[in-house]
Amino acid sequence: MENKNLTEPLLSKWIATGVVGGSDYKIVKRNKDCMIIEKFTGKTYTYHAMNFITREYQYLFHKKQPIQDTMDILLDKKLSVLDFYGRHFPKSGEEMVRFIFEIVFTNYGYGIRKEQIQLSLHMYQMMTTGNISLSDVPVGLGKTHAYLVAAIVQRLYSGIEIHRETPVIITTSSIELQRAIVKDYLPEISQMLLQFGIIDKPITSVIRKGKDNYLCDFRLRDYIKNIDPKKKKLEELIILRQVESLNEIDLDELKGISQYDKKRICVNYNSCQVCLQKNICRYQQFMKRAKQSSINFQVCNHNYYLADVLRRKRNLSALLPNHKIVVIDEAHKLIDAARQMYGASISQRNLYNLANKAIPKKLNTTKARQFKETAEEVIKDSNKLFAELVTNIPEHINRDETEKFETILTSKSRVYLSRIISYLQDLIRFDHGEDNKYLSDLKRCIKELRVFQDWGIIYWMEQPFLKGQGVLASIPIALSKVLGEDLWSTDDSKLLTSGTLAVHKDFSYIKKELGMQVAFENRIHQVTKESPFDHKENCLLYIPENLPYPSYIDKQYLIEIGNKIEALVKASNGHALVLFTSYKPLKIVFEHLKPRLKAYELVQMKRGKKDSVNEFKKAKNGVYFATGSAWEGMDIPGDALSHLIVVKLPFPIPDPISEYERTMYASMDDYINAVVVPQMLIKLKQGIGRLIRKETDTGVISILDARATKGAKYHEAVLQALPDYTVVDSTLEIEQFLREKKKKEYFE
Numbered sequence: 242m243e244n245k246n247l248t249e250p251l252l253s254k255w256i257a258t259g260v261v262g263g264s265d266y267k268i269v270k271r272n273k274d275c276m277i278i279e280k281f282t283g284k285t286y287t288y289h290a291m292n293f294i295t296r297e298y299q300y301l302f303h304k305k306q307p308i309q310d311t312m313d314i315l316l317d318k319k320l321s322v323l324d325f326y327g328r329h330f331p332k333s334g335e336e337m338v339r340f341i342f343e344i345v346f347t348n349y350g351y352g353i354r355k356e357q358i359q360l361s362l363h364m365y366q367m368m369t370t371g372n373i374s375l376s377d378v379p380v381g382l383g384k385t386h387a388y389l390v391a392a393i394v395q396r397l398y399s400g401i402e403i404h405r406e407t408p409v410i411i412t413t414s415s416i417e418l419q420r421a422i423v424k425d426y427l428p429e430i431s432q433m434l435l436q437f438g439i440i441d442k443p444i445t446s447v448i449r450k451g452k453d454n455y456l457c458d459f460r461l462r463d464y465i466k467n468i469d470p471k472k473k474k475l476e477e478l479i480i481l482r483q484v485e486s487l488n489e490i491d492l493d494e495l496k497g498i499s500q501y502d503k504k505r506i507c508v509n510y511n512s513c514q515v516c517l518q519k520n521i522c523r524y525q526q527f528m529k530r531a532k533q534s535s536i537n538f539q540v541c542n543h544n545y546y547l548a549d550v551l552r553r554k555r556n557l558s559a560l561l562p563n564h565k566i567v568v569i570d571e572a573h574k575l576i577d578a579a580r581q582m583y584g585a586s587i588s589q590r591n592l593y594n595l596a597n598k599a600i601p602k603k604l605n606t607t608k609a610r611q612f613k614e615t616a617e618e619v620i621k622d623s624n625k626l627f628a629e630l631v632t633n634i635p636e637h638i639n640r641d642e643t644e645k646f647e648t649i650l651t652s653k654s655r656v657y658l659s660r661i662i663s664y665l666q667d668l669i670r671f672d673h674g675e676d677n678k679y680l681s682d683l684k685r686c687i688k689e690l691r692v693f694q695d696w697g698i699i700y701w702m703e704q705p706f707l708k709g710q711g712v713l714a715s716i717p718i719a720l721s722k723v724l725g726e727d728l729w730s731t732d733d734s735k736l737l738t739s740g741t742l743a744v745h746k747d748f749s750y751i752k753k754e755l756g757m758q759v760a761f762e763n764r765i766h767q768v769t770k771e772s773p774f775d776h777k778e779n780c781l782l783y784i785p786e787n788l789p790y791p792s793y794i795d796k797q798y799l800i801e802i803g804n805k806i807e808a809l810v811k812a813s814n815g816h817a818l819v820l821f822t823s824y825k826p827l828k829i830v831f832e833h834l835k836p837r838l839k840a841y842e843l844v845q846m847k848r849g850k851k852d853s854v855n856e857f858k859k860a861k862n863g864v865y866f867a868t869g870s871a872w873e874g875m876d877i878p879g880d881a882l883s884h885l886i887v888v889k890l891p892f893p894i895p896d897p898i899s900e901y902e903r904t905m906y907a908s909m910d911d912y913i914n915a916v917v918v919p920q921m922l923i924k925l926k927q928g929i930g931r932l933i934r935k936e937t938d939t940g941v942i943s944i945l946d947a948r949a950t951k952g953a954k955y956h957e958a959v960l961q962a963l964p965d966y967t968v969v970d971s972t973l974e975i976e977q978f979l980r981e982k983k984k985k986e987y988f989e
């Protein structure tokens with residue numbers, strides 16, 4: 242649904258009935274399906290009641306003076322005796338869900354989507370019965386409105402007090418969606434429901450984040466006080482000073498502050514414990530308000546939600562207020578968040594920083610010298626540990642494609658690990674004054690290191706070839722079992738939704754990953770929805786014959802595929818996103834095509850360069866060579882993206898996690914069918930979902946992988962996983978299709 246103008250549509254409807262003319266009317270009361278309108282005739286104020294569904298109306302009374310707020314009860318009484326009062330007002334939660342979509346939203350110009358209403362009704366039912374829902378909902382159906390309406394209605398109608406009085410938790414993967422829910426969706430729905438008298442107070446919500454995302458008043462003042470003006474840009478200093486008096490303390494919302502500065506002014510909880518400003522600082526005030534259960538919606542990311550789950554499990558104070566309903570949007574990302582939150586990691590840089598920070602400036606005492614020696618031992622052993630881990634990375638691993646590098650914790654590495662732990666423990670014993678943060682960092686690091694002494698983990702290395710930046714990471718072997726116990730064995734209602742949860746309407750893959758077999762099968766309810774867009778009419782799927790078999794290490798293959806891309810880009814006059822599965826072939830093909838596609842604005846995605854997508858958005862007939870996050874994080878409605886070219890089917894890259902998972906299956910084929918193919922199809926759906934973002938979008942999808950061509954192994958699986966497109970195999974048809982669908986300017 243799009244944003245609509247929220248001026249008084251009911252009032253204009255009233256006027257449109259012709260019962261009263263003119264424009265100086267005011268709605269003074271709404272109750273159920275009726276409202277009272279005040280009109281000043283020049284001498285007196287007249288009051289009419291009207292049922293805004295049936296348009297029945299009745300004169301009530303007139304007065305010399307306008308009525309006051311104190312007459313509210315009297316007005317309610319006047320309405321309640323009318324024949325047409327409340328006749329069409331929803332009596333049950335289900336009726337209210339329908340009422341909101343069919344009557345309220347349509348009053349503000351929204352269309353009715355039966356599928357969306359059914360989804361919302363399903364979600365409402367799951368919330369009221371304390372069940373678990375898995376819903377696969379394509380872009381454009383309006384799942385956010387569906388669950389927000391369901392949640393609001395369950396609060397209004399629930400017979401269970403705790404459901405009415407505890408907040409609903411919404412967790413998402415992206416901050417953009419969290420912002421949209423709190424700043425756009427909920428305020429708009431709130432205003433509409435208030436105008437209809439469905440709620441009597443605005444809906445409240447808050448975004449919850451980790452403490453280091455917020456500003457600490459004490460650290461800010463201290464930082465500004467100690468800044469050397471000669472070493473700081475004047476404009477940066479001005480912004481920091483301005484921040485002191487703003488209402489905003491969310492660092493993501495404070496523009497113009499560098500990451501460097503943010504690290505120095507963010508909340509550091511250890512300082513809070515001894516802070517004298519505890520009762521008055523803006524962060525503590527914010528937290529007090531945010532934790533109130535009177536706030537209807539608590540919105541956070543998956544990591545924050547899982548941190549809350551883990552804290553409750555360990556009997557630590559919870560981050561979120563008690564709740565009975567959790568909506569997990571973008572739920573396909575929950576497993577990644579779980580791997581981070583339940584996993585452990587140690588980085589070479591972190592060990593270096595911890596040790597380096599411990600080295601005293603003055604070495605005039607024996608203790609200080611010992612301190613220095615211990616810290617240096619940490620650095621030495623850490624370097625040896627990471628060097629050993631790099632040595633143990635098998636030769637065959639494709640360095641360009643993988644992010645998780647298999648390695649072996651040999652007995653030698655384990656000796657280094659033990660020594661580092663013991664040296665860090667020695668560092669704890671030294672006097673650190675009041676630096677509580679340093680002490681807690683040391684303790685946390687020891688805790689993470691100890692995880693790697695355990696055998697019940699899957700571990701790997703990240704960034705092994707970036708000097709001094711190596712990371713050793715792990716997850717528990719039994720992660721899905723643990724998740725099952727922590728997330729699904731409670732009686733809370735949980736709603737997982739996303740555009741890519743199911744494969745061929747089957748949720749087995751995600752259920753297994755998230756350990757959902759623990760939840761009683763009868764508690765899990767599954768829903769898949771068809772896309773509301775007319776893909777057959779608005780989209781072509783191009784899968785040519787005679788493609789070379791994909792091999793990124795084969796130069797000839799890359800040249801052939803590059804030539805294919807060249808022809809496709811010309812057929813759609815640019816406006817294309819070329820999706821690769823890794824950076825190296827992307828770079829080779831980009832370089833190959835640069836001199837041949839001079840008529841187009843070519844944009845290359847590079848590691849760490851975040852704004853390349855904006856260059857593409859601004860380009861007139863751009864071609865964006867991308868990989869990684871472009872498979873799922875891009876939203877470019879309109880003509881800028883009209884051709885999506887998938888170079889290779891996005892099969893998962895083998896890594897230590899998948900290697901372990903493979904051992905859980907009787908045969909390689911079983912594993913491929915149960916895990917590898919579903920993962921590939923989910924990612925393919927995510928990638929292809931970049932193209933049609935709105936009802937009016939039109940475009941072409943080209944798949945250049947020989948394994949997807951007619952008669953090849955994955956042809957049918959690919960077609961079944963995607964919406965019903967018209968399939969073609971010639972570039973001429975692409976050109977013809979786009980000439981039919983696009984305006985003349987598109988080809989200029």
Ligand code: SF4
Binds near residue numbers: 522
């Ligand atoms: S209580 Fe914590 S957040 Fe607030 S000013 Fe003190 S240290 Fe900063």
